[in-house]
Amino acid sequence: MAHALIVGAGVVGLAIARALALKGHEVIVAEAANVIGGGVSSRNSGVIHAGLYYPTGSLRHRLCVAGRRALYAFAESHGVAHRRLGKLIVATEAGEEAKLASLLANGIANGVEGLVALDGAEARRLEPALSCAAAVLSAETGVIDAHGLMLALRGEVEDHGGAVALATPVLGAARTGDRWRVRFGGVEPGAVDVDFLVVAAGLRAQAVAATVEGLEPGSIPPLILAKGSYFAFSGRAPFGRLIYPAPVDGGLGVHVTLDLAGRMRFGPDVEWIDEENYQVAEERRAAFEERIRRYWPELPAERLSPDYAGIRPKLTGPGAPAADFHVSGPADHGSPGLVCLFGIESPGLTSSLSLGDLVASVLE
Numbered sequence: 001m002a003h004a005l006i007v008g009a010g011v012v013g014l015a016i017a018r019a020l021a022l023k024g025h026e027v028i029v030a031e032a033a034n035v036i037g038g039g040v041s042s043r044n045s046g047v048i049h050a051g052l053y054y055p056t057g058s059l060r061h062r063l064c065v066a067g068r069r070a071l072y073a074f075a076e077s078h079g080v081a082h083r084r085l086g087k088l089i090v091a092t093e094a095g096e097e098a099k100l101a102s103l104l105a106n107g108i109a110n111g112v113e114g115l116v117a118l119d120g121a122e123a124r125r126l127e128p129a130l131s132c133a134a135a136v137l138s139a140e141t142g143v144i145d146a147h148g149l150m151l152a153l154r155g156e157v158e159d160h161g162g163a164v165a166l167a168t169p170v171l172g173a174a175r176t177g178d179r180w181r182v183r184f185g186g187v188e189p190g191a192v193d194v195d196f197l198v199v200a201a202g203l204r205a206q207a208v209a210a211t212v213e214g215l216e217p218g219s220i221p222p223l224i225l226a227k228g229s230y231f232a233f234s235g236r237a238p239f240g241r242l243i244y245p246a247p248v249d250g251g252l253g254v255h256v257t258l259d260l261a262g263r264m265r266f267g268p269d270v271e272w273i274d275e276e277n278y279q280v281a282e283e284r285r286a287a288f289e290e291r292i293r294r295y296w297p298e299l300p301a302e303r304l305s306p307d308y309a310g311i312r313p314k315l316t317g318p319g320a321p322a323a324d325f326h327v328s329g330p331a332d333h334g335s336p337g338l339v340c341l342f343g344i345e346s347p348g349l350t351s352s353l354s355l356g357d358l359v360a361s362v363l364e
Helices: 011-022 059-078 096-109 120-126 146-159 202-209 282-292 348-363
Strands: 003-007 026-030 087-091 115-119 134-138 142-144 163-165 170-176 179-184 190-194 196-199 224-233 242-245 255-258 264-267 271-273 304-314 326-328 338-342
Touching: 003 011, 003 190, 011 026, 011 146, 011 196, 011 348, 026 146, 059 142, 059 146, 059 348, 087 096, 087 120, 096 115, 096 134, 115 120, 120 134, 142 146, 146 163, 146 348, 179 196, 196 202, 196 348, 202 304, 202 338, 224 282, 264 282, 264 304, 282 304, 326 348, 338 348
Parallel strands: 003 026, 003 196, 026 163, 087 242, 196 338
Antiparallel strands: 087 134, 115 134, 170 179, 179 190, 224 264, 224 271, 224 304, 242 255, 255 264, 326 338
């Protein structure tokens, strides 16, 4: 049995803690904020992705597909609210049908179940309010209560003897013999010696990793911030499924997201920024309306209002291909018992359980 400290109580950090706790290890999760999942984990669409967007063989592909299957099973067994709604990815402009064909082929290569190519008439039979020339139906896509998921993960950690320490920022770590001495702040600052140290701190991962003695700066990738804003729709949702446009640079396009109560919002867009900022600018509404009307021409005027924003912890910038998840273990950086996770953006929520299993296997 080993002692493990996980930095970050978002969905990925809690999933890693659960995986280690289930294997009999003693686990502490240190979270700088005074709540769990207050960062990236609570500022996304809450979508369970099927796995068709990611390069075949990449971590994002493999962990998304395995994680999605595990996540539905976990949600069922633990009473976490979720719905397998399905989604339509639509082509509305010349050239986008080729994008859909490529996406469908990639999804099939990735082993994604429930993918069907539709023409415009077939798509409109499913969603009469929709306007498109063609679509791909992804039956396995769904939505989940992200906070409920994190509560369930935390509950399992604690049921297996682990603990979550809130308002406990990690200040640094260094090797002492064959263990890690981790310094932490908070109301009662101190230090703890552990066998395993995992940095799963989302937007703070690079900053925390930089305080780990012996970790070469060259092994820490740069952090690039991509903000995504959401606008809420006032009124009854005309769609029963999620609606996604063809993907765009940096994201999946301004899409229709439905929550578990059926309320509809649109987003996220992509705004490359230099520092954290969660304000949703009212002036972005016109661009949202223009994009939405490509697949929903009947969008009523003045029905969108600023809702919330999230920030993707990216490793590549504008115009560059999206980077794979960066899971850096001892074989990569040479420090035993240390795993750092960088660039865990979408589909991080969907992949959380499989990321937990991967990190546990790397450490063991």
